[in-house]
Amino acid sequence: DTGxxxxxxxxxxxxxxxxxxxxxxxxxxxxxxxxxxxxxxxPEFLTYFQNEAQLEKSRLLSDRxxxxxxxxxxxxxxxxxxxxxxxxxxxxxxxxxxAAKQFFGPGTRLTVL
Amino acid sequence: xxxLEQSPQFLSIQEGENLTVYCNSSSxxxxxxxxxxxxxxxxxxxxxxxxxxxxKKLKRLTFQFGDARKxxxxxxxxxxxxxxxxxxxxxxxxxxxxxxxxxxxxxLIVHP
Numbered sequence: 440d441t442g443x444x445x446x447x448x449x450x451x452x453x454x455x456x457x458x459x460x461x462x463x464x465x466x467x468x469x470x471x472x473x474x475x476x477x478x479x480x481x482p483e484f485l486t487y488f489q490n491e492a493q494l495e496k497s498r499l500l501s502d503r504x505x506x507x508x509x510x511x512x513x514x515x516x517x518x519x520x521x522x523x524x525x526x527x528x529x530x531x532x533x534x535x536x537x538a539a540k541q542f543f544g545p546g547t548r549l550t551v552l
Numbered sequence: 553x554x555x556l557e558q559s560p561q562f563l564s565i566q567e568g569e570n571l572t573v574y575c576n577s578s579s580x581x582x583x584x585x586x587x588x589x590x591x592x593x594x595x596x597x598x599x600x601x602x603x604x605x606x607x608k609k610l611k612r613l614t615f616q617f618g619d620a621r622k623x624x625x626x627x628x629x630x631x632x633x634x635x636x637x638x639x640x641x642x643x644x645x646x647x648x649x650x651x652x653x654x655x656x657x658x659x660l661i662v663h664p
Contacts, residue, residue, distance in 0.1 A: 474654075543597075
């Protein structure tokens with residue numbers, strides 16, 4: 440299967456801990472996006488990369504959130520000092536430069552206790 | 553304020569019924585995408601509409617893009633339980649840097 444994969448699928452952590460999520464995009468895609476989705480809402484854009492360059496990061500929710508895509512392939516999203524309000528589904532998507540057609544991974548469900 | 557407003561928010565119908573869901577904005581979009589999302593999974597792209605007035609059909613699903621490219625609709629004929637899910641519209645507003653915008657979605661339940 441050559442779709443977008445995300446790991447882990449579920450993460451339960453205690454408030455104050457750091458968490459890191461991984462996304463492996465479709466290999467031919469050079470754009471990679473991170474979103475957050477809470478119950479009853481559509482996906483909320485966080486950041487995106489074109490190859491290894493992070494082109495938009497102003498929408499990251501706070502300075503506790505950071506993302507990397509060091510070699511232009513997989514990406515990681517880190518949340519430091521997690522808070523209960525960070526509990527959500529974190530989605531990754533990838534696309535060709537025709538950014539409108541995005542292909543999503545299954546998401547990582549984060550629960551902060 | 554949502555850039556893309558979707559209605560209705562919830563819809564519960566019986567198998568075999570027809571339905572239409574709407575995606576509206578005051579902004580012009582270069583294109584609009586429709587996705588379906590099942591619980592615990594990521595959204596799956598159904599269709600992209602690009603040209604004002606465009607109509608696309610995907611089996612029992614008919615998608616239309618408004619002439620002014622500010623709105624779109626999704627019509628499902630003879631709904632089936634497998635159509636159950638969250639229907640999301642999304643798109644890049646015309647002009648400026650590309651930041652994908654999603655509506656809140658319409659949650660559809662089709663009862664057998």
